[in-house]
Amino acid sequence: MIYVKVTVRFFARFGELLGNTQEIEAREGISVADLVKEAASRNKAGYDTIFNEEGAFRDFVIVMRNKKRIRSQDAGSIPVGEGDEIAVFPPVAGG
Amino acid sequence: MMLFGEEGQEQLQDATIFIAGAGGLGSPVSIYLAVLGVGTLIIADNDRVDQTNLNRQILYRDQDIGRRKAAVAGERLQEVNPDIMVKAVDATIDQHTVSSLTRDADGIVDALDDFPTRYLLNKAALEKGIPLFHGGISGFFGQATTILPGKTPCLRCIIPQPPPAEVFPVAGVTAGFIGLIQATEVCKYLLCRGDLLAGRLLLWDGIQGRIEEIPVETDPDCEACAGKYKGIS
Numbered sequence: 449m450i451y452v453k454v455t456v457r458f459f460a461r462f463g464e465l466l467g468n469t470q471e472i473e474a475r476e477g478i479s480v481a482d483l484v485k486e487a488a489s490r491n492k493a494g495y496d497t498i499f500n501e502e503g504a505f506r507d508f509v510i511v512m513r514n515k516k517r518i519r520s521q522d523a524g525s526i527p528v529g530e531g532d533e534i535a536v537f538p539p540v541a542g543g
Numbered sequence: 544m545m546l547f548g549e550e551g552q553e554q555l556q557d558a559t560i561f562i563a564g565a566g567g568l569g570s571p572v573s574i575y576l577a578v579l580g581v582g583t584l585i586i587a588d589n590d591r592v593d594q595t596n597l598n599r600q601i602l603y604r605d606q607d608i609g610r611r612k613a614a615v616a617g618e619r620l621q622e623v624n625p626d627i628m629v630k631a632v633d634a635t636i637d638q639h640t641v642s643s644l645t646r647d648a649d650g651i652v653d654a655l656d657d658f659p660t661r662y663l664l665n666k667a668a669l670e671k672g673i674p675l676f677h678g679g680i681s682g683f684f685g686q687a688t689t690i691l692p693g694k695t696p697c698l699r700c701i702i703p704q705p706p707p708a709e710v711f712p713v714a715g716v717t718a719g720f721i722g723l724i725q726a727t728e729v730c731k732y733l734l735c736r737g738d739l740l741a742g743r744l745l746l747w748d749g750i751q752g753r754i755e756e757i758p759v760e761t762d763p764d765c766e767a768c769a770g771k772y773k774g775i776s
Contacts, residue, residue: 459746459755460684461711468751507704512757535757537746539702540681542709543568543656543718 450476452530456487458494459537465494480513480534481505481523498536510537551734552580556627558733559583561648563636563664565616566590567599567713568678569654571722572729573616574602576652577624579730584620587632587644588612599715636660641667650732652725653677653698658705662767665690665698669768676728678721682711683749685721688759689728689740692768699767701744701759717749 451473458466470487478486485503488495500506505520512518512535518526528534547555558581562573565588573586592600592607592615600612607615617631634640637660645651645667653675655661661677668675668690675690677698690697724745731737746755763769 460748461681463748464750468748508702508706510702515757517757517760539686539706540679540684540709541656541658541706542680542711542713543564543566543654543678 452476452528452532454483454528454531455533456484457533457535458487459535460540461538462494462498462536465491465497474528477527479524480511480518480526480528481520483528483534484511484523484536497538508539510539511535512537547734554733554735555580555730556582558649559585559647560650560652560729561645562586562652562654563644563660564588564654564656565600565602565612565631566596566654566656567680567715567718568722568725569616569652570600570602571719572652572654572678572726573620574623575723575726576729577620577627577629579726580624580627581729581733583628583630583647585630585632585644585648586613586616586620587634587636588616589633589635599713599718601715601719636663638663645671645673648673650674650676650729652729654722654725657708658702662699662705665767668692669697674732676725676732678725680713680717680721681709683714683717685717685747685749686744687721687724687728687740687747688744689732691739691741695742696759696761697765697768700762700765703762703765714749717747720747720749 456470511520560581562569565586590612592603602616602619611633613631613633617629620629641663651668669692672692678687743756744759
């Protein structure tokens with residue numbers, strides 16, 4: 449199996465729960481969604497903050513691939529490539 | 544003031560800024576816009592001062608607990624700068640009041656703590672063609688951006704679905720940090736100087752001590768703005 453090196457970055461509360469940066473060797477062709485699930489699986493609270501009961505991104509979660517936003521509902525069909533940086537962050541609501 | 548010159552100070556004096564919310568963000572934003580000399584500040588809040596507010600809502604003091612925030616904010620801002628006009632409004636910002644509250648404004652500062660009401664401000668800014676200076680905070684984290692209708696993505700393009708209401712308390716310093724970014728944006732906008740946070744979402748992580756910014760794009764399917772509004776002049 450071929451692996452690619454990718455970086456997953458979690459911001460704000462996500463980063464507190466999951467670590468801010470994870471360097472991952474992922475199998476080639478893995479989708480952005482599956483990569484983030486893998487990265488988030490180390491902490492159930494972190495995982496549950498990002499994904500709903502059906503395993504889909506919660507609708508407020510913002511996902512970026514190489515500094516460009518992707519629609520979270522498309523993340524299951526977008527593969528990651530060598531050197532990609534995936535960033536996941538929650539907008540915050542307080543004032 | 545030397546920094547802005549007489550002309551700049553007049554531009555500030557002639558401006559009217561609406562500040563939505565007199566809480567954690569509204570406190571530093573309003574105080575700094577007052578000392579900056581923004582001629583008319585309209586600030587709205589429908590709440591009372593609570594002891595739990597005092598770690599971050601620096602408009603208020605211990606003896607203000609139980610008083611209406613709008614009344615206290617009005618007094619305090621007028622003390623800070625007697626030469627400006629302060630209109631403190633004790634009102635709920637909703638679909639019935641947002642239009643009249645923003646009617647005379649040259650810009651809107653989002654100092655709210657919920658997204659449904661922020662979307663009302665966004666709509667008002669789009670319809671009036673005036674900027675919306677957005678800020679949001681939680682714990683040691685915050686975000687800010689400046690929305691110029693017709694030129695940048697709107698708030699709904701950037702954050703299409705409201706994040707859940709905050710359950711984590713806000714560190715007072717985070718309100719100060721993000722609030723001052725918003726006030727800086729207002730200042731630059733009114734003086735036509737520098738680069739605004741237009742089309743850029745600034746993310747502040749106070750725990751890590753890191754600022755990131757991400758480019759944001761207009762959503763062609765945005766339910767608030769898609770193709771509906773002319774550019775801001």
